[in-house]
Amino acid sequence: MNPRLLPASVLLFSSVLLSSVLTVVRAQQGGCAPDGNVKFICGVVSPEDLVAVPRSEWVVASGFSGGAVHLVNTRDYTTTEVFPVATPRERFDKKMYAACPGPIDPGEKDKFSAHGLAVREGSNNVHTVYVVHHGFRESIEVFEVDTRAKPPTFTWVGCAIAPPTASFNSVSPVPGGGFVATNPNRRGPGASQGGTNTGEVFEWSASEGFKVVPGSESQGPNGIEVSRDGKWLxxxxxxxSQVMRLSRGQTPMKKDVIDLPFHPDNIRWQPDGSLFAAGHGGPNNQRVIECLRKVCSDATSNVARIDPQTLKMQHIVKYPSNEKFYSSTVALQVGKEIWLGTITQDRIARYPAP
Structure with missing residues (x-):
């Protein structure tokens, strides 16, 4: 696979994702029966991203194509739709999110799209959830999840409206209450400038709003995580087909890049301190893009384990596409399983951990 895609291919990938927002995700053939030793949690539409809620048995799942945000129980595999709902819980933090115009318009309905996710660990089992949102507005929507309640409560608290040039993909919190978000493809005037560097990473703070992270201009930045001390992205x-490690707030700026044998979508911290990058594989770039929304015998869902210190990579999952599951976008270690999300189907795959 040639790792040097032209910007046109980046735009094609984005158009595939955007068109999939309008695609109804149907129940897969064969119901929810296992695929060999791979089991499934069904009824979660287009779970593009997954993130664990700290100190709990819950995982948050996004709903990219006509779905919703869900909470998934890691013990009994039940799912609860938490947003949008008929009567959403709201507690607008106008001090932190002063520029936010207010809650999401309930008229969005099936136009609501939840993309990337992140959780900031809080106290007393109340945590902050960040959701990359597409719909009537492009934004990062902010919620609180309270796991003391049974089932947990999910409360909207604010938002940050994306800059005119941005349509965000992924988000991750940084120390101090802010967050960073990836913009794979600039929009509007100047969008084509920068050669193969089609996008960048933005950082948001309550005092300054959005600013581009120095040195983050890159080719289709997608998934993002931040080190606990906030020094590394x-x-x-x-x-x-790369992962970039970029310094934050350091002089001089430092940047390292490693190659992967597939196209990595989301990246996620794991309980052991490693990173999992999940994404799409195939015989060539065009074929990978073609197979994002259909079953192809030569396409695969992949996971790489990455050491954040050495950047050493281990390819731990290569799961052939099939009618039950394809186009994996995220990987999360849950006990002795690796859970895989997808943009295209109504399920989460429970893949045996190696």
Whole structure:
């Protein structure tokens, strides 16, 4: 696979994702029966991203194509739709999110799209959830999840409206209450400038709003995670089949890049301190893009384990596409399983951990 995709291919990938927002995700053939030793949690539409809620048995799942945000129980595998709902819980933090115009318009309905996710650990089992949102507005929507309640409550608290040039993909919190978000493809005037560097990472703070992270201009930045101390960003570059480690707030700026044998979508911290990058594989770039929304015998769902210190990579999952599951976008270690999300189907795959 040639890791040097032209910008046109980046735009094609984005158009595939955007068109899939309008696609109704149907129940897969064969119901929810296992695929060999791979089991499924069904009824979660287009779970593009997954993130664990700290100190709990819950995982948050996004709903990219006509779905919703769900909470998934890691013990009994039940799912609860938490947003949008008929009567959403709201507690607008106008001090932190002063520029937010207010809650999401309930008229969005099936136009609501939840993309990337992140959780900031809080106290007393109340945590902050960040959701990359597409719909009537492009934004990062902010919620609180309270796991003391049974089932947990999910409360909208604010938002940050994306800059005119941005349509965000992934988000991750940084120390101090802010967050960073990836913009794979600039929009509007100047969108084509920068050669193969089609996008960048933005950082948001309550005092300054959005600013571009220095040195983050890159080729299709997708998934993102931040080190606990806030000094390092780990960014998946989907078109380039690479992961970039970029310093934050350090002089001089430092940047390292490693190659992967597939196109990495989301990246996620794991309980053991490693990073999992998940994404799409195939015989060539065009074939990978073609197979994002259909079953192809030569396409695969992949996971790489990455050491954040050495950047050493281990390819731990290569799951052939099939009618039950394809186009994996995220990987999360849950006990002795690796859970895989997808943009296209109504399920989460429970893949045996190696």
């Amino acid at each position: 780990y960014v998946n570059l989907w078109p380039a």
